[in-house]
Amino acid sequence: MDVKEILARLIAFPSVVGTPNGAIADWIGDYCRTAGADVTVHLGPEGDRYNLFATVGPREGRGYILSGHMDVVPAGEREWSSDPFVLRAEDDRLYGRGTTDMKGFLACALAALPKLAAMNLRRPIHLAFSYDEEAGSRGVPHLIAELPNLCDAPLGAIIGEPSRMQAVRAHKGKAAVRLEVIGRSGHSSRPDLGLNAIHAMANLITAVAEYGKSLTSGPFHHDFAPPYSSLQVGVIAGGQAVNIIPDRCICDVEVRAVPDISPSSLLEPVRAKLAVLRDQGFEVGWQELSAYPGLALPEGSQLATLLRELTGQEPLAAVSYGTEAGLYQQAGIDSIICGPGDIGRAHRPDEYIEVGELAACQTMIEELGTHLAEG
Incomplete structure (x- = not known):
């Protein structure tokens, strides 16, 4: 199957965040086994969602x-x-939910798999899906925890989030909480x-919100836009009539933190403000x-140098959106972002990816195989 055929199969699975994903995990697992990979599927604590890990080499x-x-x-x-x-194909564009974020990258990795399996790899290449x-990286911590049982310590992880095939060395961290205030009902x-x-x-x-404004005073990290940590209240709900x-x-409430700042630490002032309501007779909750x-990732790291060679582009210093890369790095695995598509097309109607972007990504993955193959 070529990359477009694989992408069409992946898009056909409505694997919406927070819903069972056994069907897509089963299909990918069967494909990987047929291509010559060793596959392990792990059931998450939810009981109906799976992580997948496959190895070639x-x-x-x-x-x-x-x-x-x-x-x-x-x-x-x-x-x-x-x-x-x-x-849906139209000119050089392929439309569908997840084409850019991020089934396009999955399709490229799967399309490259038979060629990788046929190489005499000196080191393994792992697929970690x-x-x-999209619900705050809930699945990957369970996969990362299993890695010592699945492979030797990896040299690095390439997270294929959409970056227009330019590697990215840094992104902000994030934490989100739900605040609850419980009062006393009655007639208005x-x-x-x-x-x-x-x-x-x-x-x-x-x-x-006033506290959030104070974050604009720094600390600053000028590789990011905006160059400071940020806070947003994104959802509010309450009342019956x-x-x-x-x-x-x-x-x-969510916060996004520049490097060297713990996202959770930025929420502690919010927790303190919520606690004050107890003195006014309210019950409060924090979830x-x-x-x-x-x-x-340091500019001179081995992984950044490798991606520079594989893509022919200088890695970008930073982006403001978040990925699973920070969790891999937290586990001691050097990580970098590099994938097809543009983040600006994600999470919106008529999401698409370009055929040329898929070709470039598949080539990059196959070049990684060449880098690891015996001559």
Whole structure:
């Protein structure tokens, strides 16, 4: 199968984040075995989602990981010009949910697999495909924890998130939490007898937003845009009807941190502001939704040098979006981002990838094999 045929098969699986992914994991596993790879599939704690790990080349020795995620964001937007789960070709573009983020990279790795398996590799190449990356990288920590049982310590990991095939050495870290305020319900004509959770949350959000503004004062890392850490309140929900005092309100807050700053540490002032509401008679809740560390690979690292050779481009210093790369680095594995597509096309209607981008990515992966093959 060529890369376009493989991509069409992958897009046809509606592997939306937070839903069972056994069908796509099974198909990829069968394909990898047929291509000559050794495959292990790991069930996550959710009971219906799987990580997949496949190896070509020698079973021992330090090699490289090609990392990607099998899940995609939902595709419910009305603006889609065609079925988002049916690959549509138009000129040099291939449309469908996940073409850029990031089934295009998966397709390239799978298309290259038969050629890699036929090479006399001195070191292994591993495919590490995770689930629920779009929900805060929930699947890959379980896969990373299993790596000592699956392979020798890798030399590095290439995370194939869309970067227009220019390697990226750094990204911000992220943490997200759900705040909950519980008051006391009642008839809206007697606000004195209730505790309005929405009013309390509104005051809290105002204070949190002001704190967020303070992050613009630094510390700075000028490789990023913006060059400082940031905070956003992204979701708020509460209340039943306008004539009922709302007894519950929730809001979701995220922070994105520049390197050397712990994302979770940026949320501690938010936790303190939430706790103050207890003194006003409210109950409060704090639920961690997701967290991953930033990525910071030195410019002169062996992995950055390798990607410069494989792509013919100087690695980009940093991007502001996040990936699983920081988690691999946290586990002691040098990591870098490099994949086909443009992040600007992701998470939107009529997502697409260009045929030439797929070809460039497959060539890069096959060149990695040549680099590791015996002469």
